[in-house]
Amino acid sequence: MAAAAQAPVVTQRANKPFYFNSESHLTRIGRERATNLAQLLEGLKSCPDASIFYHTFQTLREHHYIRGGFSNDFAQWTFAACNEAGLAERLASVDVRDFTSIQEIRERIAHTVESYLKANPAAGARPSFEPFYFCASETVVTPTPFVANTLPEFAEALQRVSLHSIHHHFITARLRPPLTRNDFSVWLEEELGLVSLAARLNRIDIYTSTLNDARQKILLLVQQEMNGGRP
Amino acid sequence: MSPRKAPLPNPALAVTSQPSSLPLTRPEGIPERRRTPRIPEAPPVPAPPARLEEYESIIGKPELDELRFLGSGLAGKTVKMVNSTAVGGGVAEILNRLVPLMNELEVRTKWEVITGGNDFFEVTKGFHNALHGAAYDLTQQALDVFLAYNEQNRQRMEFGEDLIAIHDPQPAALVRSKEASHARWIWRCHIDLSSPHPGVWDFLRPLVEQYDAAIFSSPSFTRQLGIPQYLFYPCIDPLSEKNKDLEESLLQKVCDDFGIDRSRPVVTQVSRFDRLKDPVGVVQAYKMVKKYVDCQLVLAGGGASDDPEGAVVLEEVKEAAGDDPDVIILNLPPWCALEVNALQRISTVVVQKSLKEGFGLTVTEALWKSKPVIAGAVGGIPTQVVHKLTGMLVHSVEGCAYQLRYLLTHPEFSQQLGKNGREHVKENFLITTNLKRWLVLFQILLGVAQPRGTT
Numbered sequence: 001m002a003a004a005a006q007a008p009v010v011t012q013r014a015n016k017p018f019y020f021n022s023e024s025h026l027t028r029i030g031r032e033r034a035t036n037l038a039q040l041l042e043g044l045k046s047c048p049d050a051s052i053f054y055h056t057f058q059t060l061r062e063h064h065y066i067r068g069g070f071s072n073d074f075a076q077w078t079f080a081a082c083n084e085a086g087l088a089e090r091l092a093s094v095d096v097r098d099f100t101s102i103q104e105i106r107e108r109i110a111h112t113v114e115s116y117l118k119a120n121p122a123a124g125a126r127p128s129f130e131p132f133y134f135c136a137s138e139t140v141v142t143p144t145p146f147v148a149n150t151l152p153e154f155a156e157a158l159q160r161v162s163l164h165s166i167h168h169h170f171i172t173a174r175l176r177p178p179l180t181r182n183d184f185s186v187w188l189e190e191e192l193g194l195v196s197l198a199a200r201l202n203r204i205d206i207y208t209s210t211l212n213d214a215r216q217k218i219l220l221l222v223q224q225e226m227n228g229g230r231p
Numbered sequence: 232m233s234p235r236k237a238p239l240p241n242p243a244l245a246v247t248s249q250p251s252s253l254p255l256t257r258p259e260g261i262p263e264r265r266r267t268p269r270i271p272e273a274p275p276v277p278a279p280p281a282r283l284e285e286y287e288s289i290i291g292k293p294e295l296d297e298l299r300f301l302g303s304g305l306a307g308k309t310v311k312m313v314n315s316t317a318v319g320g321g322v323a324e325i326l327n328r329l330v331p332l333m334n335e336l337e338v339r340t341k342w343e344v345i346t347g348g349n350d351f352f353e354v355t356k357g358f359h360n361a362l363h364g365a366a367y368d369l370t371q372q373a374l375d376v377f378l379a380y381n382e383q384n385r386q387r388m389e390f391g392e393d394l395i396a397i398h399d400p401q402p403a404a405l406v407r408s409k410e411a412s413h414a415r416w417i418w419r420c421h422i423d424l425s426s427p428h429p430g431v432w433d434f435l436r437p438l439v440e441q442y443d444a445a446i447f448s449s450p451s452f453t454r455q456l457g458i459p460q461y462l463f464y465p466c467i468d469p470l471s472e473k474n475k476d477l478e479e480s481l482l483q484k485v486c487d488d489f490g491i492d493r494s495r496p497v498v499t500q501v502s503r504f505d506r507l508k509d510p511v512g513v514v515q516a517y518k519m520v521k522k523y524v525d526c527q528l529v530l531a532g533g534g535a536s537d538d539p540e541g542a543v544v545l546e547e548v549k550e551a552a553g554d555d556p557d558v559i560i561l562n563l564p565p566w567c568a569l570e571v572n573a574l575q576r577i578s579t580v581v582v583q584k585s586l587k588e589g590f591g592l593t594v595t596e597a598l599w600k601s602k603p604v605i606a607g608a609v610g611g612i613p614t615q616v617v618h619k620l621t622g623m624l625v626h627s628v629e630g631c632a633y634q635l636r637y638l639l640t641h642p643e644f645s646q647q648l649g650k651n652g653r654e655h656v657k658e659n660f661l662i663t664t665n666l667k668r669w670l671v672l673f674q675i676l677l678g679v680a681q682p683r684g685t686t
Contacts, residue, residue, distance in 0.1 A: 027462040029450045050684030133450030137683035162293035
């Protein structure tokens with residue numbers, strides 16, 4: 001391992017290659033639905049984990065091309081269907097990277113809605129323009145032909161995999177052990193010893209970038225690393 | 232070269248706010264062409280369906296590889312799709328594309344159509360309207376006719392496949408063969424069941440609950456059921472006549488044929504002449520806009536030739552338009568897919584001001600062509616038009632007029648909406664995404680894949 005860490009970064013080989021996978025989804029329509037904020041709160045407390053995951057993580061994939069806007073479905077609905085901009089902003093600030101489990105995300109979102117309704121009791125029963133339908137995702141992981149043993153191979157594959165693969169490794173990976181980190185950073189650090197690069201990748205803001213932007217930012221950082229820190 | 236031979240590469244970028252009273256150069260011959268548009272009189276020879284590899288340029292190789300991988304997991308499995316018509320209607324249109332693609336992936340898929348007499352199809356039409364919430368006098372005789380024809384088809388058909396997908400209510404009772412088959416049964420409901428006629432739904436529900444899974448086009452179309460319900464959005468084929476890329480020369484020809492002046496903005500609504508599409512409301516909105524922006528309105532649709540109500544609505548639209556030469560009303564036959572495609576592509580803004588809507592595939596088509604869309608917030612439209620992100624949602628004639636003025640005078644914002652809209656369609660509403668959903672569902676139902684609920 002020590003010998004590998006001293007090798008030039010472009011020729012350094014990982015002990016374990018990085019296998020790029022992708023993910024395919026089916027949306028399952030849940031039983032819960034809400035026509036006001038009080039019902040949303042009830043649904044938030046009782047819906048399956050898969051629903052919380054779908055409305056926070058999967059929306060980043062389904063709307064991966066949007067910069068700005070609201071970052072999860074709860075915030076978007078609160079804004080567009082309930083006209084509660086203040087609550088929507090607070091819900092939008094919930095960053096999935098800050099949590100290590102779906103349960104924590106659920107508690108934070110439910111707490112945010114609950115606090116808002118305590119301060120604004122009339123908002124709870126006000127009918128929304130359209131209902132919120134709790135859904136859930138059933139995800140099937142699929143392999144891809146792309147494998148990286150070195151940093152240049154990693155950069156090459158990164159340019160060619162689908163955005164679903166980027167979402168799988170860079171976003172949903174944060175809920176897989178080791179928690180809060182993306183698969184790319186884990187591999188770069190553990191297999192190539194690129195601690196600083198791994199940390200820089202992990203700091204890319206997935207909420208102000210499209211998935212394609214995120215891909216480009218990762219590539220830029222990787223290429224800089226291969227150029228010895230030069231752009 | 233006449234002015235109309237000099238098309239603008241992107242009309243949205245060329246729009247300026249300009250009162251209609253300002254002197255403008257009008258291309259010659261256009262008023263005459265508007266009075267007598269050249270509409271194709273016979274259907275063209277249908278193009279063969281696209282092969283899977285032709286989609287690579289649209290969705291990319293990795294996506295295509297994923298489809299092939301999902302298909303390979305189902306190699307040797309057999310599927311039967313059943314519906315009630317081989318031609319006409321959205322379901323047949325989708326199956327015409329989907330079934331060959333599944334077979335190309337070596338998922339052996341057959342498509343069968345149930346048969347029935349006029350009495351059966353009268354009953355199923357009544358059921359269809361009743362399930363959409365219309366009043367209906369449900370009789371025992373209607374139920375008997377429905378069940379008798381389903382039974383006749385059930386006796387005639389074989390169900391030896393691994394997966395059976397039944398489309399819509401007409402053949403729903405074929406599920407009575409489920410116990411005698413080893414297949415997993417899926418009910419694909421293409422219609423909105425949000426407020427069904429209680430009697431008709433009470434009759435259908437026990438049949439539906441015998442299936443292993445149901446598929447709906449929108450969460451708002453569903454009922455509470457004791458079986459898993461999945462969301463499959465309707466889809467468009469980006470390589471079909473209605474959606475494929477077109478040569479600039481064809482776009483210009485269509486404009487020439489219909490008398491459209493490409494040097495000025497074009498606002499278009501493509502829809503049947505049906506009050507629920509509110510074409511008169513679109514004319515009213517256009518008239519409000521015309522005071523500020525010199526634009527043309529194209530209302531293109533069918534239904535006025537074979538539908539008495541359509542003919543009445545067409546007259547209402549003409550009356551609302553009055554003698555404004557910039558309102559171009561086109562009553563097109565069903566084979567004008569290429570012309571509709573061209574009209575959407577030359578439009579500066581596309582409107583779909585529906586008052587009630589199913590999913591609204593004309594919206595999907597316009598979004599796919601990167602057009603800024605203004606649409607009524609009804610049915611499946613809000614799923615496609617995320618307000619201010621992929622288009623603009625409106626609730627009134629006045630709202631429509633305001634958004635038209637805004638989009639016609641803010642081309643950069645319009646362009647961003649169009650760009651987002653195309654990506655939204657690419658991710659969610661293309662036939663390749665639909666194909667992938669079927670493959671994943673098949674894998675899950677057959678136990679080939681173990682889905683994860685979270686990560």
